[in-house]
Amino acid sequence: MKAIKKAHSLLLLSVAISSVEAAEAPRPRGVAPEFAKFYKSTKEFICISNPSFKLDASQVNDDYCDCPDGSDEPGTSACSYLSDLSPSFASDVSINAPNTSLALPGYYCKNKGHLPSYISFLSVNDGVCDYDFCCDGSDEWAKVGGEACVDKCKEIGKEWRKHDEQRRKALSSAAKKRKELVAQASRLRKEIEDRMQTLGAEAEAAVIRVGNLQAALADIEKRERGKVVKSSGKGSRISMLAGLAKDRIEELRGALMHLRVQRDAAKERIVELETILSTFKEEYNPNFNDEGVKRAVRSWEEYAAREPISEGDAAHDRDLDEIIKSDDESGPIQWSEWEDPDESDTEARKSLAEAFHFIAKLTIRPVYKIEEYLPKSVRDWVDQKLRDLRVMLVENGILAGSRDSGSESKAVAEARDALRAAEDDLHNDRDQLRIHQEDLDKDYGQDDVFRALQGQCVSRDSGEYVYELCWLDRTTQKPKKGGSDTGMGKFVRIDSITVDDEVPPDGKGLGSGERVALRYENGQHCWNGPSRSTLVVLACADKDEVWKVSEEEKCVYRMEVGTPAVCGVVVEGRGQEQEQEQEQEPAGIARDEL
Numbered sequence: 001m002k003a004i005k006k007a008h009s010l011l012l013l014s015v016a017i018s019s020v021e022a023a024e025a026p027r028p029r030g031v032a033p034e035f036a037k038f039y040k041s042t043k044e045f046i047c048i049s050n051p052s053f054k055l056d057a058s059q060v061n062d063d064y065c066d067c068p069d070g071s072d073e074p075g076t077s078a079c080s081y082l083s084d085l086s087p088s089f090a091s092d093v094s095i096n097a098p099n100t101s102l103a104l105p106g107y108y109c110k111n112k113g114h115l116p117s118y119i120s121f122l123s124v125n126d127g128v129c130d131y132d133f134c135c136d137g138s139d140e141w142a143k144v145g146g147e148a149c150v151d152k153c154k155e156i157g158k159e160w161r162k163h164d165e166q167r168r169k170a171l172s173s174a175a176k177k178r179k180e181l182v183a184q185a186s187r188l189r190k191e192i193e194d195r196m197q198t199l200g201a202e203a204e205a206a207v208i209r210v211g212n213l214q215a216a217l218a219d220i221e222k223r224e225r226g227k228v229v230k231s232s233g234k235g236s237r238i239s240m241l242a243g244l245a246k247d248r249i250e251e252l253r254g255a256l257m258h259l260r261v262q263r264d265a266a267k268e269r270i271v272e273l274e275t276i277l278s279t280f281k282e283e284y285n286p287n288f289n290d291e292g293v294k295r296a297v298r299s300w301e302e303y304a305a306r307e308p309i310s311e312g313d314a315a316h317d318r319d320l321d322e323i324i325k326s327d328d329e330s331g332p333i334q335w336s337e338w339e340d341p342d343e344s345d346t347e348a349r350k351s352l353a354e355a356f357h358f359i360a361k362l363t364i365r366p367v368y369k370i371e372e373y374l375p376k377s378v379r380d381w382v383d384q385k386l387r388d389l390r391v392m393l394v395e396n397g398i399l400a401g402s403r404d405s406g407s408e409s410k411a412v413a414e415a416r417d418a419l420r421a422a423e424d425d426l427h428n429d430r431d432q433l434r435i436h437q438e439d440l441d442k443d444y445g446q447d448d449v450f451r452a453l454q455g456q457c458v459s460r461d462s463g464e465y466v467y468e469l470c471w472l473d474r475t476t477q478k479p480k481k482g483g484s485d486t487g488m489g490k491f492v493r494i495d496s497i498t499v500d501d502e503v504p505p506d507g508k509g510l511g512s513g514e515r516v517a518l519r520y521e522n523g524q525h526c527w528n529g530p531s532r533s534t535l536v537v538l539a540c541a542d543k544d545e546v547w548k549v550s551e552e553e554k555c556v557y558r559m560e561v562g563t564p565a566v567c568g569v570v571v572e573g574r575g576q577e578q579e580q581e582q583e584q585e586p587a588g589i590a591r592d593e594l
Contacts, residue, residue, distance in 0.1 A: 028060050029075030029141065030124070032108035032116070038071070047071050048103040068098035070121070075107065075141075080121035109134035114157030131156065174542040177564035178449065185444065185451040196436045199429050206426035213419040220415045252385060259378065278304070444472070445494050445516065449565045453544075458561070460546035467549045469559060475520045475534040488557055489520025489534040496571050497537055508547040510539045510560055514571035526555035534559060540567040 047053040047067035070079025106118035129149035137149025503509035523532030541562025
């Protein structure tokens, strides 16, 4: 029994060991771990992209291409003629044609001590040691030429790890610098926002100040209108005003005569009505029972019992006669004296003041005295006429209302200057607010990072010229042997572009993927060509540096520039998002593409 159990245990152990050995069985040459599942069988092999093709396991790596997709030759160059894009011959194309695209990305180099990699099937056993891709030399296993490629993965891996550490430090430095740029951009934006808040408060205060100064100017102008302005000519202004005043007084005299006629007619009508009512009272029959008649009689008795209205006296009529009298040679005002152009301005003003005093004495006071005889509507009409007279005198020269620099008073000029200065301050505040708002709305890239770089310049000496890039401003070509600078474009917008470039050993290249780009247009006009323009393509680097300048076509330039500003930036383009730090290491460090 014990022997049976011991034998059973040995059998189980043998099976387990066999399983482990089977699991650790070596993969065919040139097969990567991710494709190992297709090569497990020791009896047959099924073509990866064409399952209908089944081969004997011995046909794998026999240096003869049996599978249409080349998957039976992972470790030789037998299937290297297959194209990734099309069948090898036109006659191979049919409705049920097999898939002839390569199923494997290439020959797999394990590169122990370094990073594994793929190499093209064309390079397998070509007699060249491709240490850049296959540092273990396994791609030359046939020893073409009689010599094997020595395994250099230990040395290359050590050097790569050293550079990788430098790359990591460069990446950390670039990320730190970008973080500083973002912080600086945030501070600059906050300064603008604070300035806008201050300007907003100043603008509100300026609006109030302008309103107050406008009211003050209007008040000063109103006060200045009460002053007689000295004429720039000798008596010419006073003569003109005298003529206007004469016309208006004649108009008022005619109106007063008309009112006197209306007053006399009204008095006669009142006397006639009183006579009719008095006769009615004396002659009506008191025994006649008519309530309407009785009420009329009682109303008349009450009216007759009141104190009679004064009919005026001879003095009032003499005043009116004096006012209505025409201003001829015997009248109170000698207009010929006012209209004499040779009269001095001082004497004219004195005479004019006396004339208006006399007019007020003869017209205004008597007119207001007879107001009590006039209906309200007539009194309002007379009052309005007097007001019109004053306004006319103000508007036509009595007041200091002219805004000509030669006639404006000092008080009015100072008030207007203060208002103009306040208005200028208000306009300046509003302009500054508009400029700052436009700046806040401007695209400065992700995290506003280019705000911190705006206006800074970086250049590259290319031998004959120095090319200068000023962030979000301009690009310039400067000759080193004299001559004027050439504008290559002014900043227009931030854009993105897809690139697919090889990265040189020093790492100063764009790599592949979406990159942030700056477009500069409308530069100096090119002779017999377009205006110059520059496309600035940016890549991650630990410092600002112009790597390369080229003229892709006439007067159309391209700059490749490294900067920390785009490290880790998500670039949106052609419907995809990529991070530059994932696609490209910081420049300035030699890279191993493995």
